[in-house]
Structure formats: C-alpha cells, structure tokens
Amino acid sequence: MSEKIIEIKNVHFAYEHQKVLDGVDLTLLKGEFLGIIGPNGSGKSTLVKLMLGLLKPLKGEITLFGEPVRQFKTRSRVGYVSQKSNSFNRGFPATVREVVASGLYGRLGLFRRMKKADWERVDQAIEQVGLSPFAGRNIGKLSGGQQQRAFIARALVSDPDLLILDEPTVGIDVKSVEEFYQLLADLHRNKGLSLVLVTHDIGVVTTCVDRVACLNKRLFFHGDSQDFREHQHEILSAAYGHEIRVIEHHHHV
Ligand SMILES: Nc1ncnc2c1ncn2[C@@H]1O[C@H](COP(=O)(O)OP(=O)(O)OP(=O)(O)O)[C@@H](O)[C@H]1O
Numbered sequence: 001m002s003e004k005i006i007e008i009k010n011v012h013f014a015y016e017h018q019k020v021l022d023g024v025d026l027t028l029l030k031g032e033f034l035g036i037i038g039p040n041g042s043g044k045s046t047l048v049k050l051m052l053g054l055l056k057p058l059k060g061e062i063t064l065f066g067e068p069v070r071q072f073k074t075r076s077r078v079g080y081v082s083q084k085s086n087s088f089n090r091g092f093p094a095t096v097r098e099v100v101a102s103g104l105y106g107r108l109g110l111f112r113r114m115k116k117a118d119w120e121r122v123d124q125a126i127e128q129v130g131l132s133p134f135a136g137r138n139i140g141k142l143s144g145g146q147q148q149r150a151f152i153a154r155a156l157v158s159d160p161d162l163l164i165l166d167e168p169t170v171g172i173d174v175k176s177v178e179e180f181y182q183l184l185a186d187l188h189r190n191k192g193l194s195l196v197l198v199t200h201d202i203g204v205v206t207t208c209v210d211r212v213a214c215l216n217k218r219l220f221f222h223g224d225s226q227d228f229r230e231h232q233h234e235i236l237s238a239a240y241g242h243e244i245r246v247i248e249h250h251h252h253v
Pocket of ligand 1: 039040041042046047
C-alpha cells in the first residue's frame with residue numbers, strides 16, 4: 001500500500017465558540033494531487049493549518065509522514081505557500097534569489113552562511129519555476145504571477161516531499177494561472193511530489209487533480225476527480241447550499 005503522507009481522522013475544530021470543522025477524515029497518499037474546494041469560510045485554510053500543525057484540533061488525530069503532526073520535526077519535507085504570500089509590499093528590499101534562499105533557513109538555521117552548493121539549489125529552484133531572468137530583481141518589482149512563482153521556488157528549495165498551496169492564484173490573470181497549473185502538473189508528474197491545492201477554481205479540480213475534497217465544515221465529498229466530475233452538480237449543491245453553475249475551464253495540462 002502507498003505511504004500515507006497526511007492522515008486526518010475525525011478532526012473537529014472551533015475558534016472560540018464557532019465550530020469550523022466537524023468530524024473531518026482525509027488521507028493523502030504518496031504522489032497524490034488533492035484539490036480542496038468549498039465556499040468562503042468553509043474551513044479550508046483552517047484545515048491546512050491543522051495539517052501543518054499550526055493549530056491543534058479540539059478532537060481527532062492528524063499525522064504527517066506517519067508521525068503526529070505536532071511532534072513532526074522534519075519541516076523541510078513540507079513546502080507551504082499561504083494565501084497571503086503574494087501580498088508583498090512593492091518596496092520590500094529583497095531579490096528573488098534572497099526570497100528563495102530564505103526557504104533554506106529552516107534547514108540551515110538563520111545565521112549559518114549559505115555555501116556555494118546552497119546558492120546552486122536556489123538557482124535550480126528559480127529555474128524550475130521559470131524565473132531565471134528575474135533572479136536578481138527585487139521581488140516587489142515582479143507581477144503577481146511571477147511573485148507567486150518565486151514563493152513556489154522558496155517552498156521547493158528545500159526539496160520537499162509535500163507541497164501545500166492555499167489559494168495560490170488569487171489576483172493572478174488567466175494566462176498566468178494556466179501557466180501556474182502547468183507548473184504544478186509538471187512538478188507532480190516529473191518529481192512525484194505530493195500536492196494539496198486549496199482553490200476556488202472548480203474547473204481546475206475537475207481537470208488537474210487526482211483527488212477532490214469538497215468541504216463545508218464537514219466533507220461533502222472525498223474521492224477521485226473522475227467520480228467528482230460525474231456527480232459534481234449534486235455535491236456542489238449540497239456543499240454550497242444553492243444551485244451553482246460550473247463554468248467549464250479547459251486547462252491544457
Ligand atoms: N483566527 C481566527 N479567529 C476566529 N475565527 C476565524 C479565524 N480564522 C478563520 N476564522 C473563521 O473560521 C471560519 C473558517 O475560516 P477559513 O479561513 O478556514 O475558511 P476558508 O474556507 O479558507 O475561507 P476562504 O475561502 O474565504 O478563504 C470562517 O468563518 C472564519 O471567519
């Protein structure tokens with residue numbers, strides 16, 4: 001059987017008195033690409049923070065690479081790009097190379113000097129996301145889509161086995177979004193990376209990912225994207241609470 005990268009069992013969570021997650025069970029196997037969808041405020045980012053051990057469940061268990069997440073120490077195995085990564089101040093004084101290098105600090109310790117081999121890894125990660133021509137440019141002087149690629153490179157520089165992306169395409173134009181999904185599909189296919197993508201783009205989950213989780217406090221669906229496609233109308237109406245029309249996207253990945 002494939003290795004379980006993430007296992008979430010009967011997880012409940014509340015902020016003060018507001019119940020946000022109610023009995024969620026979810027598994028991510030090695031090499032899987034999971035898309036998490038759900039309406040605004042349905043608990044997606046909270047679930048991601050629980051997966052990362054940044055929040056503690058009220059009830060239930062979460063393991064990462066087979067270890068209880070709160071005790072998990074090998075942080076470099078997990079790359080995380082949060083929703084807010086790209087709300088960067090235009091004047092922020094760091095180059096793409098420096099921002100990407102900061103992804104190694106967790107492993108190296110903030111004050112250890114970067115060696116030549118470390119800078120080579122940085123440049124390799126920058127190349128992987130197609131940003132080599134911008135490596136020396138100030139991060140604030142890139143477009144939103146390019147900045148997002150820089151944050152992916154920062155998450156990739158420690159060579160993680162798992163990449164978690166929380167709504168990474170907010171505020172990015174259609175063409176850059178297409179390229180971005182292409183990049184994720186390549187990483188998934190060619191590097192065997194396990195991926196979790198939180199998105200509002202239902203078209204993407206029906207075309208790019210292997211597995212879909214549809215959340216609104218509890219899971220309304222967790223299964224293969226093919227099954228999701230066949231039943232998406234019922235699943236989405238149940239989870240979003242009203243009839244929604246899915247606009248078909250054709251992502252060429
Ligand atoms: N730090 C917090 N303190 C109190 N309530 C919070 C906090 N973070 C989120 N919430 C509330 O918990 C609920 C779930 O929020 P969460 O961010 O997990 O949803 P989401 O599905 O990621 O939403 P969106 O799609 O809008 O980003 C929301 O009602 C939100 O207002």
